[in-house]
Amino acid sequence: xxxxxxxxxxxxxxxxxxxxxxxxxxxxxxxxxxxxxxxxxxxxxxxxxxxxxxxxxxxxxxxxxxxxxxxxxxxxxxxxxxxxxxxxxxxxxxxxxxxxxxxxxxxxxxxxxxxxxxxxxxxxxxxxxxxxxxxxxxxxxxxxxxxxxxxxxxxxxxxxxxxxxxxxxxxxxxxxxxxxxxxxxxxxxxxxxxxxxxxxxxxxxxxxxxxxxxxxxxxxxxxxxxxxxxxxxxxxxxxxxxxxxxxxxxxxxxxxxxxxxxxxxxxxxxxxxxxxxxxxxxxxxxxx
Amino acid sequence: xxxxxxxxxxxxxxxxxxxxxxxxxxxxxxxxxxxxxxxxxxxxxxxxxxxxxxxxxxxxxxxxxxxxxxxxxxxxxxxxxxxxxxxxxxxxxxxxxxxxxxxxxxxxxxxxxxxxxxxxxxxxxxxxxxxxxxxxxxxxxxxxxxxxxxxxxxxxxxxxxxxxxxxxxxxxxxxxxxxxxxxxxxxxxxxxxxxxxxxxxxxxxxxxxxxxxxxxxxxxxxxxxxxxxxxxxxxxxxxxxxxxxxxxxxxxxxxxxxxxxxxxxxxxxxxxxxxxxxxxxxxxxxxxx
Amino acid sequence: xxxxxxxxxxxxxxxxxxxxxxxxxxxxxxxxxxxxxxxxxxxxxxxxxxxxxxxxxxxxxxxxxxxxxxxxxxxxxxxxxxxxxxxxxxxxxxxxxxxxxxxxxxxxxxxxxxxxxxxxxxxxxxxxxxxxxxxxxxxxxxxxxxxxxxxxxxxxxxxxxxxxxxxxxxxxxxxxxxxxxxxxxxxxxxxxxxxxxxxxxxxxxxxxxxxxxxxxxxxxxxxxxxxxxxxxxxxxxxxxxxxxxxxxxxxxxxxxxxxxxxxxxxxxxxxxxxxxxxxxxxxxxxxxxxxxxxxxxxxxxxxxxxxxxxxxxxxxxxxxxxxxxxxxxxxxxxxxxxxxxxxxxxxxxxxxxxxxxxxxxxxxxxxxxxxxxxxxxxxxx
Numbered sequence: 001x002x003x004x005x006x007x008x009x010x011x012x013x014x015x016x017x018x019x020x021x022x023x024x025x026x027x028x029x030x031x032x033x034x035x036x037x038x039x040x041x042x043x044x045x046x047x048x049x050x051x052x053x054x055x056x057x058x059x060x061x062x063x064x065x066x067x068x069x070x071x072x073x074x075x076x077x078x079x080x081x082x083x084x085x086x087x088x089x090x091x092x093x094x095x096x097x098x099x100x101x102x103x104x105x106x107x108x109x110x111x112x113x114x115x116x117x118x119x120x121x122x123x124x125x126x127x128x129x130x131x132x133x134x135x136x137x138x139x140x141x142x143x144x145x146x147x148x149x150x151x152x153x154x155x156x157x158x159x160x161x162x163x164x165x166x167x168x169x170x171x172x173x174x175x176x177x178x179x180x181x182x183x184x185x186x187x188x189x190x191x192x193x194x195x196x197x198x199x200x201x202x203x204x205x206x207x208x209x210x211x212x213x214x215x216x217x218x219x220x221x222x223x224x225x226x227x228x229x230x231x232x233x234x235x236x237x238x239x240x241x242x243x244x245x246x247x248x249x250x251x252x253x254x255x256x257x258x259x260x261x262x263x264x265x266x267x268x269x270x271x272x273x274x275x276x277x278x279x280x281x282x283x284x285x286x287x288x
Numbered sequence: 289x290x291x292x293x294x295x296x297x298x299x300x301x302x303x304x305x306x307x308x309x310x311x312x313x314x315x316x317x318x319x320x321x322x323x324x325x326x327x328x329x330x331x332x333x334x335x336x337x338x339x340x341x342x343x344x345x346x347x348x349x350x351x352x353x354x355x356x357x358x359x360x361x362x363x364x365x366x367x368x369x370x371x372x373x374x375x376x377x378x379x380x381x382x383x384x385x386x387x388x389x390x391x392x393x394x395x396x397x398x399x400x401x402x403x404x405x406x407x408x409x410x411x412x413x414x415x416x417x418x419x420x421x422x423x424x425x426x427x428x429x430x431x432x433x434x435x436x437x438x439x440x441x442x443x444x445x446x447x448x449x450x451x452x453x454x455x456x457x458x459x460x461x462x463x464x465x466x467x468x469x470x471x472x473x474x475x476x477x478x479x480x481x482x483x484x485x486x487x488x489x490x491x492x493x494x495x496x497x498x499x500x501x502x503x504x505x506x507x508x509x510x511x512x513x514x515x516x517x518x519x520x521x522x523x524x525x526x527x528x529x530x531x532x533x534x535x536x537x538x539x540x541x542x543x544x545x546x547x548x549x550x551x552x553x554x555x556x557x558x559x560x561x562x563x564x565x566x567x568x569x570x571x572x573x574x575x576x577x
Numbered sequence: 578x579x580x581x582x583x584x585x586x587x588x589x590x591x592x593x594x595x596x597x598x599x600x601x602x603x604x605x606x607x608x609x610x611x612x613x614x615x616x617x618x619x620x621x622x623x624x625x626x627x628x629x630x631x632x633x634x635x636x637x638x639x640x641x642x643x644x645x646x647x648x649x650x651x652x653x654x655x656x657x658x659x660x661x662x663x664x665x666x667x668x669x670x671x672x673x674x675x676x677x678x679x680x681x682x683x684x685x686x687x688x689x690x691x692x693x694x695x696x697x698x699x700x701x702x703x704x705x706x707x708x709x710x711x712x713x714x715x716x717x718x719x720x721x722x723x724x725x726x727x728x729x730x731x732x733x734x735x736x737x738x739x740x741x742x743x744x745x746x747x748x749x750x751x752x753x754x755x756x757x758x759x760x761x762x763x764x765x766x767x768x769x770x771x772x773x774x775x776x777x778x779x780x781x782x783x784x785x786x787x788x789x790x791x792x793x794x795x796x797x798x799x800x801x802x803x804x805x806x807x808x809x810x811x812x813x814x815x816x817x818x819x820x821x822x823x824x825x826x827x828x829x830x831x832x833x834x835x836x837x838x839x840x841x842x843x844x845x846x847x848x849x850x851x852x853x854x855x856x857x858x859x860x861x862x863x864x865x866x867x868x869x870x871x872x873x874x875x876x877x878x879x880x881x882x883x884x885x886x887x888x889x890x891x892x893x894x895x896x897x898x899x900x901x902x903x904x905x906x907x908x909x910x911x912x913x914x915x916x917x918x919x920x921x922x923x924x925x926x927x928x929x930x931x932x933x934x935x936x937x938x939x940x941x942x943x944x945x946x947x948x949x950x951x952x953x954x955x956x957x958x
Contacts, residue, residue, distance in 0.1 A: 271391025
C-alpha cells in the first residue's frame with residue numbers, strides 16, 4: 001500500500017510540473033525545456049530555508065515560489081526576445097546553467113553531496129510524515145493548481161494567450177503587448193513548478209543536482225506532449241502513464257540495468273510517435 | 289608560456305571537432321530549416337560500430353572505420369525517410385521536427401546503452417600510434433593532428449561542392465527557398481535526403497575521431513550535438529562557413545574558460561555564450577538578417 | 578471532458594487493483610518457514626555499475642554459501658536486488674519498494690554515498706536496518722540508529738594521505754582534479770581540511786561528470802607547478818581518461834589517487850608507467866586471512882574472473898554474514914538487527930576483525946599504499 005501511495009505522490013507531483021509547463025507550452029505555444037531548473041530553484045530554496053532557518057514548510061515554499069518568480073522575471077525579459085526553436089535552445093541553455101549553479105555553488109547547495117534530511121511539512125503541530133497524509137497534501141495542492149490553471153485559461157487573459165499561440169502578430173495588431181502576456185504566464189508557470197519542487201524536496205527528504213538535470217526537463221516535456229498540449233487533463237494523464245510505465249517494467253522482469261534504459265527509450269519513442277502520428281497528444285487541443 | 293600554447297592547441301583541437309559536427313548540422317539546417325537534435329547520434333553509432341567491429345571482433349581498422357561511417361550515413365537516410373520526410377509532407381512546424389528529433393536521439397542513445405552498457409570505453413587497443421608532435425612546447429598526438437587537418441579539409445570539400453557542382457547549386461536553391469526550388473524542377477526531397485546523408489557521414493567522422501582521442505560513451509553524441517548547435521548559432525544558422533567559425537570560437541571560449549575560470553563551469557560558459565548570441569546577434573556572425 | 582476523467586479514473590482504479598493483487602500474491606508477511614528476504618541496493622546502470630555488478634555477484638555468492646550450509650535456522654536467505662543508479666532519487670525509490678512492497682527488514686547497501694544519504698530516511702521511517710559495504714561519505718557518520726557501515730568514512734582516507742603528503746613527503750602544494758560527485762567531493766574536503774590544517778595549500782579543479790576532454794585542466798594544473806596532483810574521481814574509468822591525457826601531454830607529476838583506483842587492476846596495469854610511485858589509501862586486503870583467500874577462490878570458481886575491487890568485495894561479502902549473524906541472534910526484525918549491528922565487536926570476516934562503533938562507523942580505517950610496477954603494495958615510510 002505504501003508503495004502505491006509513493007507512486008500516487010509522484011504522479012501528483014509530476015502532474016503539477018506538467019500542468020505548469022502546459023500553461024507556457026500548450027496554451028501560449030512556447031516550448032520550454034527548463035521546467036526542471038525552476039522546480040529545482042523552488043526545491044533548493046524550500047529545503048535550505050527549512051534546514052538552515054527552521055522555517056515552516058509552507059512559509060519556505062512560499063519563499064521558494066517568490067524567488068523562482070523573481071528569477072523567471074529576469075530570465076523572461078531575456079527569453080521574450082526568442083521565438084520558436086530559438087526559444088527551445090535558450091531554455092536548454094538555461095537548464096544547463098542552472099544545473100551548473102546547483103552543483104558548483106557548494107557552500108550553499110552542498111554541491112554534488114546534495115541536501116539530506118529535509119523535514120516533512122508540518123501544520124499546526126500535525127506532521128505530514130506518513131505517505132498517506134503526504135499524498136493528501138500533494139493531491140490538495142494538485143487540485144488547487146488545477147483549479148487555478150483552469151481559471152487562468154478560461155479567463156480573458158487565457159484567451160489572449162491562445163491568440164498569441166495561434167498568431168502573435170495578428171494579436172499585437174490589436175494593441176495587445178504580447179511580450180507582457182508572455183512574461184506573466186512564464187512567471188506564473190515557473191512559480192507553480194517551484195511549488196511542486198518544494199513538495200518534491202520535502203517528500204524525497206533528499207535532493208541533489210541530478211534531480212534537476214536536462215533529462216528531467218525533457219521528461220516533463222514528454223509528459224505534456226504525450227498527454228496533450230493545450231489541455232489541462234492531458235498533462236495529468238501523461239504523468240499517470242509515464243510515471244507508472246517504468247515502475248511496471250520493474251515487475252515485468254526486465255533486469256534493472258535494462259529497465260532503466262528502457263524507461264528512457266520509451267519516452268524517447270513516445271516523443272517520436274506522438275510527433276509523427278498525433279502531435280496534439282492523447283487528449284490535447286493544440287497541434288504544434 | 290608553455291601552458292598558454294598548450295591551451296591554444298587544446299582550443300584548436302576542440303574547435304576542429306566542433307567544426308566537423310557543426311558543418312554537417314548547419315548544412316542540414318540550411319535545407320530543412322529545423323534543428324536536427326538527432327544529429328549527435330550519427331557520431332555515436334559510427335564510433336560504436338568501430339568499437340564493435342575493431343575492438344570486439346578484431347576486424348581491420350580501416351574496414352571498421354569505413355563501415356562505421358557507412359552506418360552513420362545509413363542512419364541518416366533512415367531517420368530522414370522515416371521521420372523528417374513524412375513530417376515535412378504533413379507541413380509540420382519546425383517545433384514538431386525538433387521534438388521528434390530529440391525523441392529519436394534519446395531512443396538511439398538508450399539503445400546503444402542497452403547493447404554496449406553506459407560505461408566509458410576506449411579504442412586505445414586499436415588506435416594507430418603516430419607518436420606525438422611538439423609545437424612550440426605544446427604537444428599534439430597523431431589523432432589530434434588528423435582532427436586539425438580534417439576540419440579545414442571538409443570545409444574545402446563543402447566549398448567545392450556548394451560552389452562548383454550542380455548538386456551544390458541545387459542545395460543552395462533549396463536553402464534559399466524550398467518552394468521556389470520545387471517549382472524550377474529540383475527534386476527537393478532527394479536533395480534534402482542526400483544532404484542528411486552527407487551531414488551524417490561527416491558527423492560520423494567526428495565521432496570516430498573523438499572516440500580515438502578520448503574514448504566513447506553513449507552520451508558523447510548528445511554533447512557533440514550541443515557543441516554543434518551552439519557553434520552554428522554563433523556562426524550563423526544555415527551557413528556552413530559560419531559553423532566552422534563558430535566552432536573555433538566555442539573551442540577557444542571553453543578552453544580559455546577552463547584556464548581563467550574553472551573546469552566545472554564549462555557548460556555554463558558555453559551556454560552563456562549561446563544566450564548572449566541569441567540575444568544580441570541571433571543571426572550569428574555570418575548570418576543574414 | 579467527463580469522458581476523459583472517466584477514462585483517467587478507470588485507469589487509476591485498474592492500476593490500483595493490479596498492484597493490490599500483485600502485491601498480495603501470498604508473500605506479504607514474514608512467514609516463519611519461507612525464505613528470509615533481504616534487500617540489496619547497488620548501482621547497476623551508469624558508470625558506477627562497474628562496482629554494482631560485482632557487488633551483486635559477491636552478495637549472491639555469500640547467500641548461496643549460507644543456504645548451502647542450511648540457511649538461517651533452516652530458512653533460506655533470498656536477495657532482492659534493486660538499482661540505485663548511484664543517485665539519491667532512484668535509491669529512495671528503490672528503498673520505498675524494498676521496504677513497502679517486498680517488506681524486507683534488512684537492506685544491504687546502498688553502495689554510493691548519494692544513494693545511502695537518500696535511502697536512510699526512507700528505511701528508518703519503515704524501521705528497516707541498513708548496512709552499507711561501500712558508502713564512505715563523512716556525512717553518513719551517526720546518521721541514523723538504523724544505519725551502519727562496515728566500510729570506513731573518507732575522513733580517514735583524506736587524513737591518512739594528507740599526513741603522508743605533508744609530513745613524510747614534505748609536499749606543500751597539492752592540486753586536486755576532482756569530479757563533481759558526492760564521493761569525490763567528500764575525499765577532497767577530508768584531505769584539504771587536514772592538509773591545510775598542517776600548513777599546506779590545496780587547489781581544486783573540479784569538472785562535471787560528462788567531461789571527456791581534460792587537456793586544458795591538466796595544462797592549467799601543470800602551469801601551477803604543484804608538488805603533487807591528486808586525481809579524485811568517482812570511477813576508475815574517468816581516472817583512466819585523465820591518466821591517458823596526462824601521458825599524451827608528456828607530463829608525469831607525483832600522483833595521489835582515491836581508493837577507487839588501486840582495486841581496478843585493468844586501469845592500473847594500462848597506466849603503470851605514469852602510476853609508478855602513486856600513493857593511495859585503501860581499506861586494503863589481507864590475502865593471508867583464510868576467509869579472504871577462500872573468497873578469492875570461490876569468486877573465481879563461480880564467475881570465472883579474478884575478484885575485482887577487492888577492498889569493497891570483502892566488506893560486501895562480510896555484510897551478508899553480518900546480517901546472517903544478526904538475524905540468528907535477534908530474529909528478522911529491522912529495529913533489533915540495527916541495534917545488534919551497532920554492537921559488533923571483534924567479529925571475524927574476510928576483511929579481518931570488524932568492530933563497529935556507536936556512531937555506526939567501523940573502527941578500522943584506510944591503510945596507505947603505493948603503486949609499484951602496476952600493483953598496489955603497502956606503503957612504508
